[in-house]
Amino acid sequence: MHGKTRLALTKGRLEKDTVQLLEKSGLNTDILKNPKRKLILDIPGYPLEIILLKGSDVATYVEHGVADLGVVGKDILLENPKPVYEVADLGFGACRMAVAGPPAAAENGKKLLRVASKYPWIARNHFEAKGQSVEIIEQQGSVELAPLMGLSDVIVDIVETGNTLKANGLIIMEEILKISARLIVNKVSYKTRRVEMNALIDMMEKQAAEKGDLG
Ligand code: PRP
Numbered sequence: 001m002h003g004k005t006r007l008a009l010t011k012g013r014l015e016k017d018t019v020q021l022l023e024k025s026g027l028n029t030d031i032l033k034n035p036k037r038k039l040i041l042d043i044p045g046y047p048l049e050i051i052l053l054k055g056s057d058v059a060t061y062v063e064h065g066v067a068d069l070g071v072v073g074k075d076i077l078l079e080n081p082k083p084v085y086e087v088a089d090l091g092f093g094a095c096r097m098a099v100a101g102p103p104a105a106a107e108n109g110k111k112l113l114r115v116a117s118k119y120p121w122i123a124r125n126h127f128e129a130k131g132q133s134v135e136i137i138e139q140q141g142s143v144e145l146a147p148l149m150g151l152s153d154v155i156v157d158i159v160e161t162g163n164t165l166k167a168n169g170l171i172i173m174e175e176i177l178k179i180s181a182r183l184i185v186n187k188v189s190y191k192t193r194r195v196e197m198n199a200l201i202d203m204m205e206k207q208a209a210e211k212g213d214l215g
Pocket of ligand 1 (some may be wrong): 140141142143144157158159160161162163164165
């Protein structure tokens with residue numbers, strides 16, 4: 001078992017809000033604001049070590065107990081479920097999972113719809129539940145390009161501000177679900193480090209709730 005409690009953070013989209021949450025919780029986050037490309041960061045004055053990862057890897061590290069806790073988007077947890085406890089909705093990172101496409105795609109009524117997505121499971125599940133046959137074309141990024149280039153009819157993707165869709169002449173055709181950042185914990189750590197884990201979970205939940213109250 002590692003020494004300090006270890007928290008895995010998602011780099012990028014959720015990073016700033018998570019650091020802010022930790023700072024408001026009273027932790028010294030200076031090192032997190034300027035990590036200088038370091039991926040393992042010690043929080044001074046608190047028995048906590050932070051590791052920075054891509055979202056899909058956060059859940060994997062927590063699943064294996066290499067990290068005790070993690071902050072990750074609900075989209076990642078739905079697309080690739082892992083045997084971890086989801087203990088809190090942190091509220092930030094709010095966005096929508098949606099079907100989007102060029103305005104003309106709404107009327108094409110195709111029997112077999114071609115859908116580009118970074119979320120193949122969520123996309124297939126959504127359309128199959130409606131009885132729509134789909135060909136899922138898995139993408140790693142820049143998904144909005146697919147219908148513009150004729151690779152797909154529509155996309156299933158996350159929409160935050162809507163700016164990317166707008167800039168590329170695409171519209172939301174259907175909202176699938178709401179997404180936000182979640183706090184996840186390793187099942188074994190939750191028992192063996194109960195005191196430290198609960199202190200950290202309570203602290204983060206409290207700050208998240210206060211932030212939510214302020215809007
Ligand atoms: C995400 C998503 C959209 C965009 C939505 O991509 O896949 O492309 O952000 O955000 P918006 O509604 O605020 O414009 P990301 O920035 O993660 O990059 P990627 O395309 O490389 O995956």
